[in-house]
Amino acid sequence: MDAEELLRRYQAGERDFTGVNLVRVKLKNVTLADAILTRSNLYGVKLNEVNLRVTQLDDANLGKAELDEVDLRNANLTRVCLNEAYLIRVDLSQANLREADLREAVLTKADMKMADLSHSLLYQAELIDTDLSYATIREADLQAASLENTNLKGADMTGANLEETKMRNVNLEDAILDGF
Numbered sequence: 001m002d003a004e005e006l007l008r009r010y011q012a013g014e015r016d017f018t019g020v021n022l023v024r025v026k027l028k029n030v031t032l033a034d035a036i037l038t039r040s041n042l043y044g045v046k047l048n049e050v051n052l053r054v055t056q057l058d059d060a061n062l063g064k065a066e067l068d069e070v071d072l073r074n075a076n077l078t079r080v081c082l083n084e085a086y087l088i089r090v091d092l093s094q095a096n097l098r099e100a101d102l103r104e105a106v107l108t109k110a111d112m113k114m115a116d117l118s119h120s121l122l123y124q125a126e127l128i129d130t131d132l133s134y135a136t137i138r139e140a141d142l143q144a145a146s147l148e149n150t151n152l153k154g155a156d157m158t159g160a161n162l163e164e165t166k167m168r169n170v171n172l173e174d175a176i177l178d179g180f
Helices: 003-011
Strands: 026-028 047-049 066-068 087-088 106-110 127-128 146-148 167-168
Touching: 003 026
Parallel strands: 026 047, 047 066, 066 087, 087 106, 106 127, 127 146, 146 167
Antiparallel strands: none
């Protein structure tokens, strides 16, 4: 399946695209809200101004993806692979990113308010101007990550690995930092 077929089938009302293979596809200014892309291979995709609100992306591969102004509010990204991905102005508020692989990912101006990143891998990730207020980051691995101008107000970071994590201008007001 290519991008044109995916969009045609979506516009016809189909929502289940489990296991689709769309490596290095480019999509701009489209809506795929409520789509099921579980276990899909989206390696290296370039998404710009794409609406993926409430989309199922659990166990999907988005390694080395470039996401710019993508709406992933309330999306399920459990165990998603986003390693070495670039996420710019992405809205991940209230998204489920439990056990997600964000190793060496770069997140700039991302909105991750109240997202669940429990048990996620953020090894050497860069979070710049990112809002993680009231997020759940329990038992996450942020080893050697870099957080700059990051809002962690009220975030639950119980048991998170912050070894060698670099923090500059980070708001930790009311954050829970037990057991790290």
